[in-house]
Amino acid sequence: MTISPKMRTRMTIFWMLLPTFLILIGFYLFPTLYNLELSFTDITLLKLKKGGDFVGATNYSEFLTSSTFRDIAINTVFWLTAISVTVRIVLGLLFALLLNSKFLKSMRLTTIARLMLLVPWATPPVVAVIAWRWLLDPTYGPINSWLLSSGLISDPIAFTATLSTVWPAIITIIVWNTTPLIGVSLLAALQTIPEDLNEAAAIDGATRWQQFRFITLPYLMPTISVLTLMSVIWTFNNFVYVWLTTGAGPGTFTNVLATEVYMKAFIDLRIGYSAAIGVTMAVVMAFFGAMYFRYFGLTDMQDKVG
Amino acid sequence: MRRHILTKLLLASTVLAMGASSVLADANLVFRFNDSERDEMRAALDEFEAANPGIKVELQTIAWNDARDQFLRESAVGQGPDVVHIAFVWTQEMAEAEAVLPLDELTKYGELPNGFDDFIATDLTMYEGKAYGLPWTADTWAMVYRTDVLAEAGIDDLPTTWADLRKDSEIIKEKTGKTGFSFPAANQVWFPANYYLWSNGGNFIEADGNGGYKVGATREQIADDMNYFKGYIDDGLAPRSILSIDEPQDPALMQGLMDGSQAMALMPTNTYRQLLGAYEQAHPGEDIPFNSGVMMAGSQAPQTHLGGRTLAVNANTEHPEEAWKLVQFLSSAPIFEKYYTNQFPAQKSLLSKIEYRPEELGFAKELADHTRTWGAYADSGVGVGPLWNLTARAFGTALSGQSSTEQAADDLIAEINRMLGK
Numbered sequence: 001m002t003i004s005p006k007m008r009t010r011m012t013i014f015w016m017l018l019p020t021f022l023i024l025i026g027f028y029l030f031p032t033l034y035n036l037e038l039s040f041t042d043i044t045l046l047k048l049k050k051g052g053d054f055v056g057a058t059n060y061s062e063f064l065t066s067s068t069f070r071d072i073a074i075n076t077v078f079w080l081t082a083i084s085v086t087v088r089i090v091l092g093l094l095f096a097l098l099l100n101s102k103f104l105k106s107m108r109l110t111t112i113a114r115l116m117l118l119v120p121w122a123t124p125p126v127v128a129v130i131a132w133r134w135l136l137d138p139t140y141g142p143i144n145s146w147l148l149s150s151g152l153i154s155d156p157i158a159f160t161a162t163l164s165t166v167w168p169a170i171i172t173i174i175v176w177n178t179t180p181l182i183g184v185s186l187l188a189a190l191q192t193i194p195e196d197l198n199e200a201a202a203i204d205g206a207t208r209w210q211q212f213r214f215i216t217l218p219y220l221m222p223t224i225s226v227l228t229l230m231s232v233i234w235t236f237n238n239f240v241y242v243w244l245t246t247g248a249g250p251g252t253f254t255n256v257l258a259t260e261v262y263m264k265a266f267i268d269l270r271i272g273y274s275a276a277i278g279v280t281m282a283v284v285m286a287f288f289g290a291m292y293f294r295y296f297g298l299t300d301m302q303d304k305v306g
Numbered sequence: 307m308r309r310h311i312l313t314k315l316l317l318a319s320t321v322l323a324m325g326a327s328s329v330l331a332d333a334n335l336v337f338r339f340n341d342s343e344r345d346e347m348r349a350a351l352d353e354f355e356a357a358n359p360g361i362k363v364e365l366q367t368i369a370w371n372d373a374r375d376q377f378l379r380e381s382a383v384g385q386g387p388d389v390v391h392i393a394f395v396w397t398q399e400m401a402e403a404e405a406v407l408p409l410d411e412l413t414k415y416g417e418l419p420n421g422f423d424d425f426i427a428t429d430l431t432m433y434e435g436k437a438y439g440l441p442w443t444a445d446t447w448a449m450v451y452r453t454d455v456l457a458e459a460g461i462d463d464l465p466t467t468w469a470d471l472r473k474d475s476e477i478i479k480e481k482t483g484k485t486g487f488s489f490p491a492a493n494q495v496w497f498p499a500n501y502y503l504w505s506n507g508g509n510f511i512e513a514d515g516n517g518g519y520k521v522g523a524t525r526e527q528i529a530d531d532m533n534y535f536k537g538y539i540d541d542g543l544a545p546r547s548i549l550s551i552d553e554p555q556d557p558a559l560m561q562g563l564m565d566g567s568q569a570m571a572l573m574p575t576n577t578y579r580q581l582l583g584a585y586e587q588a589h590p591g592e593d594i595p596f597n598s599g600v601m602m603a604g605s606q607a608p609q610t611h612l613g614g615r616t617l618a619v620n621a622n623t624e625h626p627e628e629a630w631k632l633v634q635f636l637s638s639a640p641i642f643e644k645y646y647t648n649q650f651p652a653q654k655s656l657l658s659k660i661e662y663r664p665e666e667l668g669f670a671k672e673l674a675d676h677t678r679t680w681g682a683y684a685d686s687g688v689g690v691g692p693l694w695n696l697t698a699r700a701f702g703t704a705l706s707g708q709s710s711t712e713q714a715a716d717d718l719i720a721e722i723n724r725m726l727g728k
Contacts, residue, residue: 045375045379048379049382050404067717067720139545156545163707247552250708252708253708269691
């Protein structure tokens with residue numbers, strides 16, 4: 001029996017892809033399916049040896065109809081994700097434009113500015129949160145000291161314990177720690193824009209704003225699109241910043257989906273219920289990703305750029 | 307013939323040596339210990355190793371916040387340290403999870419010098435009629451006072467009721483500008499919340515008299531509890547930042563007591579001893595301006611919880627005999643005399659021998675006359691951990707203004723009822 005060249009090519013592709021498939025099955029598909037299975041059981045940390053009983057969709061219905069669901073959803077979608085991602089994209093774009101500007105080049109500050117931008121990104125999130133908690137501390141924190149000494153406030157502000165300041169404090173920490181990635185990525189994209197396009201536009205009488213609006217921004221959109229998608233997924237699922245900054249408090253004021261997963265699994269010991277929240281989060285993000293590509297897909301963006 | 311006898315002697319001595327080594331074969335144990343006295347405990351283990359040449363002990367440390375879950379996860383897959391240091395109230399959960407060995411499987415290797423009845427709070431170690439851990443240390447919370455600040459405010463007598471405490475805080479604020487009473491208002495608000503409720507006749511969970519359990523406080527009682535502590539924050543008697551303070555040993559609270567900018571606090575025994583040690587180190591040779599006293603009374607006598615730590619042996623251990631030997635060693639009197647001196651032992655025979663410093667007498671009185679175990683909280687099946695989290699969160703929502711105290715009390719009662727299956 002002879003194997004046709006086409007078949008041989010297919011076999012080669014199959015064998016080359018097989019290790020990747022095995023890794024994906026072992027490290028992604030199996031845990032995903034196992035988590036899905038757990039979400040339909042009443043397993044707890046105390047029943048890990050015995051295993052849980054099948055309870056159908058009880059965990060899902062309990063979570064989705066719980067009195068806290070609305071607040072947790074708003075905290076996750078609006079405060080943690082929408083606000084922080086928007087601020088990061090806008091600030092990242094501003095940083096990228098600044099780092100790419102002729103002004104910084106003329107001042108010979110480009111290299112030092114780029115290095116400074118990378119410092120927050122190089123700081124581990126745990127360290128960043130601890131450092132910021134100290135900065136924001138009402139008794140010993142330099143921010144309160146400065147505000148008091150400058151006369152802007154008369155009493156120290158407990159930033160992470162006051163309802164009006166706790167979310168801005170968390171968002172500040174996230175933005176400080178993660179905006180550099182956005183800035184550096186957009187800077188790389190900025191540097192791929194042919195300079196003669198702006199020169200031609202300037203000769204045709206285009207203003208700086210018009211050059212930005214009709215040349216720079218369309219070129220950046222594919223990068224912005226991908227960065228936004230990644231940031232949304234990463235932030236929506238993030239646990240570290242909220243938990244280490246406030247422990248989801250005061251009370252439950254900053255409780256988000258990721259901290260709820262942790263509390264239900266490791267304080268209330270309800271692994272099955274917690275798995276159901278995790279599956280819900282994955283479904284929401286999968287739906288978001290599909291819609292995002294459907295309406296703001298990369299192909300479409302690239303078409304716009306030409 | 308002589309040669310034959312020599313051979314027999316050699317053979318016999320070899321067999322004897324092998325037999326002796328098989329009594330306690332070479333064993334490497336892991337002891338997971340979660341308190342801060344790591345160096346002292348290592349010194350104690352060195353003494354144990356010297357006395358037991360066949361046994362080596364690795365000392366592991368993990369944060370208390372993660373200790374329970376980490377061990378449960380490890381145990382479920384056949385892993386984990388041989389001997390674990392756990393809270394009293396986790397023992398039943400560990401037994402239910404089949405994570406630890408019952409004591410009757412261990413005492414065959416050696417009995418306890420004064421028997422199991424010599425230990426306190428043994429009810430918390432019982433699961434389905436068997437004991438699963440050895441109570442190791444006992445503690446409770448009591449009041450701590452900075453006597454010089456009280457004198458500066460003209461307060462001669464220590465407060466005895468919650469109303470007195472509030473009044474004295476107002477006087478201190480007015481006369482000295484300092485903080486009177488302050489407390490951790492995040493996770494561990496659980497403790498003062500319970501003490502206030504208990505001293506006013508309530509319980510978050512109590513037996514219903516028919517073999518079941520119910521919420522043992524009215525909405526008004528719980529809201530009153532919340533309002534009491536909320537008043538300190540809203541009226542500026544305690545800083546709002548305490549809403550993010552989890553523990554009494556938080557540097558912000560400890561520093562206030564150390565530098566005298568705060569007069570009154572509540573804390574557990576070991577934290578108080580660490581505070582005294584830190585003050586003595588910073589002010590050698592000076593008088594100690596601290597005193598302790600029993601918790602506040604409400605409409606009824608004061609009450610705090612009888613807490614403590616248990617030693618348990620992992621159900622997966624390959625060296626149960628050696629592990630039990632280590633547990634027996636750790637429970638002996640010299641450990642508390644030489645190494646683990648910030649803690650009170652959980653044995654009645656050892657507790658009665660403790661010589662308290664004058665400034666510790668409040669803790670001694672509290673422990674002797676005003677403590678109770680979590681009892682129904684653990685027995686109800688809800689579990690102290692989940693109830694603690696739920697209550698602390700509810701108090702957090704009320705104290706921060708996220709919701710009214712009445713609403714927070716209603717939500718808390720509804721959630722406890724849900725957990726009780728009602």
